[in-house]
Amino acid sequence: MATRLTVGGLRSGGIIATRYGLALNLLSIGRLKFEPYEVENIRPLIVSSPLTKKALKRLGENKLARAIGLTEIAIGGMVSAGRWAPRVSAAGSLLAAGVFAVTLSFLVTTPEAWQVRERGREPKLSPAGQFLIKDVVLLGASLVTAAESLDSIRQSR
Template structure:
């Protein structure tokens, strides 16, 4: 391997490490903050159309009420954020948090199909509304969870 190739390899490893760390702690911070907001009345109002139109969550709204369900979601998001961020001390636990968050983001992505108004159909072919655009970012967060899960599993393997 030439000296230039070795330098590029080293730089690539550093950038990869920085990227994974940024994804991990950005994801954890997002989940912690979004989870915290679930205890605010305005956030209960914000998620109402999403959870009431979702078959997996609508029955929980009926059973728990909107405020309790929002609190339960907030606790789950805070717990997942903490688990994902725990990789340096508990990589297996962190991987579990990332994989659980994959399920959560897959659920929120399903809101694209269940939430009235997620698509604007008055402009020719369907286009995402503001709600749809808000939901679509969860595809990136789901991908981040897959990367952080793989990274944590590799770290657990090395222990």
């Protein structure tokens, strides 16, 4: 018996993959913030950003990285609450959108995000910039999961 793909089935599968992929990314990336090499990796991003400058001065690199990690882990947990706690999941998804908006701002504030520009040619992303640009997709995923959770809340009334 052949299974028939439906638009609704694709949408439902896509939402599930998006929600739990987003949560897994946040949990995994948050966990890495407790590793010394990851503190080293994020250094150029956090020292150049006006959004993290005050916290960096107050906490130092290691504590700031851990605070970011704990935040990402908490948000990942909230996002994964989806079906069971849609309000929590919606809040987590909106917080995740904020996280990814901040990390995307690093493209503007981090000189290491761009390769040296050749005269008359467009700028190109460096490996650091390439790492950051994926956050556009994660920002979109955050908005999709927020909308899905909010829609679930609205339908349950």
